[in-house]
Amino acid sequence: MQRIIFLTLGWLACPGARRAGHCIAILLPTTPFVLLAAWCFARSSPRFHHWLLWRSPFGRYLRHWQQHRAMPSGAKGRAILLILVTFSLSIWLVKILWLRLFLGVMLCLLLLMIWSIPVAAETPDDRAPPR
Known part of the structure; x- marks a missing residue:
């Protein structure tokens, strides 16, 4: 059950994962939502976490932060x-x-x-x- 909650929360928080996310990203800062999605995917789905790190537009920055804390x-x-x-x-x-x-x-x-x-x-x- 916890995995499903984290997975759902991760997809809801990921601005690049849905069309409505582009509208939300204009109105609100994107960074907290991307970080929340990465955190949720790391706890629920290695597949989606890999997607966020290597296929999404935010992946470069997330990987750099994870490796260098910079x-x-x-x-x-x-x-x-x-x-x-x-x-x-x-x-x-x-x-x-x-x-x-x-x-x-x-x-x-x-x-x-x-x-x-x-x-x-x-x-x-x-x-x-x-x-």
């Missing part, structure tokens, strides 16, 4: 740029002062968190599927 080079810069663009647009569109200040504080905290994550270069082993 972001791949280049990913940090893209993440920071995307965060700056989206938060700047949000701050510009919002007219309520306290909400603008809250978004500014959240932006600073998120940038500090991203900045603190180490970066590790990819190795050839990161790209080859396990045998």
Whole structure:
């Protein structure tokens, strides 16, 4: 029963696994859902866990995090740029002062968190599927 619960939760959390996931990924951050899917699949289905690591668009980043506990080079810069663009647009569109200040504080905290994550270069082993 526990396996079925983890398997179901993993598929519900995986944005690339269903068409509605693309809409959800636009409205909500994708990373927590991908991490939840990886966690659930690791506990319920080696087959789907392998799919997520080697066939999904998120696999490269998940494998790199599992092996190095770091972001791949280049990913940090893209993440920071995307965060700056989206938060700047949000701050510009919002007219309520306290909400603008809250978004500014959240932006600073998120940038500090991203900045603190180490970066590790990819190795050839990161790209080859396990045998």
